[in-house]
Amino acid sequence: MRFLSTICCLALVSSFSAQAVEKKPKKKRPAYLETGGERKLDVVYKKIEKKELMLDLYYPTAKKSKKSPLIIYTHGGGWAAGSRAGAAKGSFAAVFKPLLAEGFAVASVDYRLARNGITMRDCVIDSKDAIRFLAKNSESLSLSPGQFFVFGDSAGGHIAQMLLLSPPNTLTGDDKLAKVHYKIAAGLSWYGPCDFEDISLFNHDDRPDFRNRFAGRILGESEHTPEERIKLYREMSPVAYLKKESPPLLMIQGDKDTTIPVKHAYRMAKEAEELGAPVKTMIIKNSGHNWRKVDADIEPTRAEIIRATIDFFTSQLPDN
Numbered sequence: 001m002r003f004l005s006t007i008c009c010l011a012l013v014s015s016f017s018a019q020a021v022e023k024k025p026k027k028k029r030p031a032y033l034e035t036g037g038e039r040k041l042d043v044v045y046k047k048i049e050k051k052e053l054m055l056d057l058y059y060p061t062a063k064k065s066k067k068s069p070l071i072i073y074t075h076g077g078g079w080a081a082g083s084r085a086g087a088a089k090g091s092f093a094a095v096f097k098p099l100l101a102e103g104f105a106v107a108s109v110d111y112r113l114a115r116n117g118i119t120m121r122d123c124v125i126d127s128k129d130a131i132r133f134l135a136k137n138s139e140s141l142s143l144s145p146g147q148f149f150v151f152g153d154s155a156g157g158h159i160a161q162m163l164l165l166s167p168p169n170t171l172t173g174d175d176k177l178a179k180v181h182y183k184i185a186a187g188l189s190w191y192g193p194c195d196f197e198d199i200s201l202f203n204h205d206d207r208p209d210f211r212n213r214f215a216g217r218i219l220g221e222s223e224h225t226p227e228e229r230i231k232l233y234r235e236m237s238p239v240a241y242l243k244k245e246s247p248p249l250l251m252i253q254g255d256k257d258t259t260i261p262v263k264h265a266y267r268m269a270k271e272a273e274e275l276g277a278p279v280k281t282m283i284i285k286n287s288g289h290n291w292r293k294v295d296a297d298i299e300p301t302r303a304e305i306i307r308a309t310i311d312f313f314t315s316q317l318p319d320n
Contacts (some may be wrong), residue, residue, distance in 0.1 A: 031085040033093055033108070035100055037061040040141075045133035046126070046174045048112070055109045055130055056084055057141065058096070063103030069147035070105045070134065071096075071313060072163070074127050076154030076190075077113075079120050079217050084108040091291070092153070094306050102314050105143060107134060111159075119220045120236050123155070124162045125173040131163060132174075135182035149313055150187040154260060154289065157192020157251075161238035165246055186248040186316045188309060191260045191289055194251070194268045196233040197240070204261040239271050248278040250312050252305060254287030256294040282308060 032041055038059040044052045060068050073096070075086040086092055087108035096106050111126035112118045131148065138145040152160035162171075164187035172178040195201055196218060203210040218236050219229060234240050249272075253265035265281040272279035284291065284305065287298040291305060300308070 031088040032056060033058055033088040033096060033106070035061055035097065037100065045109075045130045046177065048126075048174070051112070053110055053112070053126055053130070054084070055107050055134075056087070057134075058087075058100060058106045058108075059142075060100050060103045060105060061097075062101045065103060065144075067138070067142055067144040068103065068105040069149065069317060070107060070143045071099060071149045071151055072127075072131055072134070072160075073106060073108045074111070074150070074152035074156035074159040074163070075108070076152065076156045078214075079114040079123050079155040079158075081113065082156070084110045086153075086156075091302060091306055095151075095309050098310050099313055102310070103317075104149075104313065114217045117220060120214075120217045121171070121232075122173075124159055124166075124236070125171050127159050127163060128166075128168075128171055129173045129177050131182050131184075132168075132177035132180040136177065136180045146183060146185070147317070148182060148184050149316065150184055151189075151309070151313075152192060153190040154192060157189035157260075158194070158236075158238065159192075160187050161189050161192055161194055161249065161251075162236070162241075163187065164249055165238045165241035165243075167241070184247055186250075186313070188250045188252070188312055190252050190305075190309075191254060191257055192251070192264070193260050194239045194264045195237045197230060197237050198267065201261060201263040201267055204258045204263070239268050242268070242271050242275060242277050242279070244276045246277050246279075248280075248316070250280050250282065250308075252282040252284065252308070254284045254289065254291065254294075254298070256287060257289045259289040 035058055040057040042054050045055055046053050073087050075082040109127055109130040111123045135145050150160040150163045164184050168182050199212050218232050251265045251268055253262045255262045268279055269281045285299040286294050286296045288294045291302050
């Protein structure tokens with residue numbers, strides 16, 4: 001019996017020892033776009049509060065030049081979720097691979113997420129700092145600073161509009177990047193909001209008990225006077241920066257989107273018409289958020305949306 005007890009104790013000790021030395025699973029790395037071409041991955045563009053913010057840079061797979069035009073992609077996720085890995089998935093990979101073959105480079109950017117005191121303003125500042133970093137290092141990265149473009153979906157579509165329309169010297173973050181000038185040539189937004197000051201634009205069916213779901217992501221946890229609230233809403237509203245001389249913008253929006261209603265595209269189009277600004281809209285019938293079909297097949301199709309997106313960017317190049 002003593003012999004059996006000893007064996008059991010040894011087995012238990014062995015089991016506990018194995019558990020003690022068992023390695024923790026490594027944190028899964030974000031997905032990357034498989035292009036077969038040159039890539040610079042996990043590029044740190046700034047550090048803030050010991051956190052490294054990164055971007056992935058993909059180089060053209062064809063029609064290469066000494067300095068490549070660049071599309072900066074900002075991911076969706078309600079400002080509180082998502083990552084730069086979104087560029088490698090679904091419709092985004094279907095957009096980026098042909099653009100890489102057309103001679104564009106693509107930078108997919110991470111930004112701080114709107115949680116634990118981080119607000120939408122921080123998301124925009126980080127994304128602007130990513131562009132400042134890319135502009136500052138354009139020579140060593142073989143990028144053409146006069147041919148920077150922006151593209152994003154949902155929250156990322158809003159950020160792309162902010163990058164396109166707000167002045168480069170506003171919403172600064174990293175002191176080392178604050179004085180870097182950049183220029184955005186054109187931008188495209190998939191189902192991104194343009195106006196937070198007019199809250200009714202988020203009320204897709206004009207219901208009387210409507211609640212503004214995104215206010216907290218702008219206001220944070222602090223108390224604000226009504227005047228301060230309006231100022232913060234306006235600061236995060238791309239339409240407030242639109243001018244006659246603004247660069248071209250294409251907004252593609254679903255007519256049955258209940259998350260970011262099509263009202264936002266109409267709002268931007270109305271302002272553009274009054275100013276004579278270069279804004280175009282493409283309205284997708286029967287489409288909810290993320291091009292989900294509602295009641296019937298979407299029209300134009302997802303493939304046609306992707307084609308229109310590719311054509312928009314290629315049409316902005318001097319040779320086209």
